Each structure stands twice: as C-alpha cells, then as structure tokens.
Amino acid sequence: xxxxxxxxxxxRCEADVEPRQLLAYxxxxxxxxxxxxxxxxxxxxxxxxxxxxxxSVKSCTVFAVQADGCEVTTVEGLAQGEELHPVQxxxxxxxxxxxxxxxxxxxxxxxxxxxxxxxxxxxxxxDGLEGNLCRCTGYHNIVKAVQAAARAGAGA
Numbered sequence: 001x002x003x004x005x006x007x008x009x010x011x012r013c014e015a016d017v018e019p020r021q022l023l024a025y026x027x028x029x030x031x032x033x034x035x036x037x038x039x040x041x042x043x044x045x046x047x048x049x050x051x052x053x054x055x056s057v058k059s060c061t062v063f064a065v066q067a068d069g070c071e072v073t074t075v076e077g078l079a080q081g082e083e084l085h086p087v088q089x090x091x092x093x094x095x096x097x098x099x100x101x102x103x104x105x106x107x108x109x110x111x112x113x114x115x116x117x118x119x120x121x122x123x124x125x126x127d128g129l130e131g132n133l134c135r136c137t138g139y140h141n142i143v144k145a146v147q148a149a150a151r152a153g154a155g156a
Contacts, residue, residue, distance in 0.1 A: 009077025046132030098136035114155030
C-alpha cells in the first residue's frame with residue numbers, strides 16, 4: 001500500500017492505495033464518486049474523464065499514485081449547491097445527452113477545451129472532444145452545448 005494525499009473536488013484526501021490501482025477505481029470505489037464512469041479501460045471512450053490540475057485526463061489509464069499531490073475535479077465537484085456549472089447548464093439546455101453515461105466525461109473534457117480555447121469553432125470542438133465517445137447521439141447537440149457554454153463565458 002502507498003499513501004497518497006490529494007485534493008478531490010476541493011477537499012483534502014489522504015488514502016492508502018495499491019500502487020497499481022487506477023484513478024477511476026479509486027474515485028469510484030474508495031471515494032464513492034460514481035460520476036466517473038468506466039466504459040472501456042483503454043482510453044477509447046472518455047467516460048472516465050476527470051480534471052487533474054485543470055487538465056482533462058482519462059482516469060482509467062492513470063494510477064491513483066500518479067495523482068498524489070494533485071487537484072482532481074470530478075463531475076460531482078462542479079455545481080455550486082443547486083447552481084450548475086455553465087457547461088453542465090449548457091448540456092442540459094441543449095439536450096446534449098441521452099442515456100447520460102458519457103456526459104460527465106464530455107462535460108469535463110469541455111471545461112478543459114474551453115479553458116484552452118474559450119471560443120472554439122465547430123471543427124475545433126469536434127477535434128477537441130474526439131477522445132470522448134457517445135453511442136446514443138450524433139454529437140450535434142453536444143457541439144451546440146459547447147458553443148452555448150463558450151457564449152456563456154465558461155472558458156473565462
């Protein structure tokens with residue numbers, strides 16, 4: 001076992017983890033943060049995307065020990081009480097989900113994308129989110145949601 005200390009959704013967390021435990025399973029199983037979904041374990045789908053020090057990371061391919069000393073944000077850490085994060089609000093308003101399994105990963109990847117490029121074109125949005133897959137939609141409303149979030153200043 002290895003002890004790690006990290007900040008998860010603004011709270012300091014100390015835990016003992018197996019050196020080979022993936023961050024996705026640490027978040028889900030040890031911290032109970034079920035919004036970090038695991039769809040593939042191979043970085044193909046992006047459902048497990050979280051922010052590590054503000055950058056989007058597929059948590060199914062990062063060991064928990066690699067997050068030692070880092071700040072991790074999951075979808076559970078975005079809303080402020082009843083007020084959704086602007087990206088969450090845009091996904092809601094633009095109907096950018098169906099089953100919702102991929103949505104947390106898309107939301108967090110969008111936050112990272114808009115941080116790097118606050119006003120992306122449609123092509124830049126599609127390129128920026130290409131590592132996240134949705135099996136339910138045609139991505140049209142996801143792109144609309146990212147555009148709406150950009151207009152709302154989510155990247156500022």
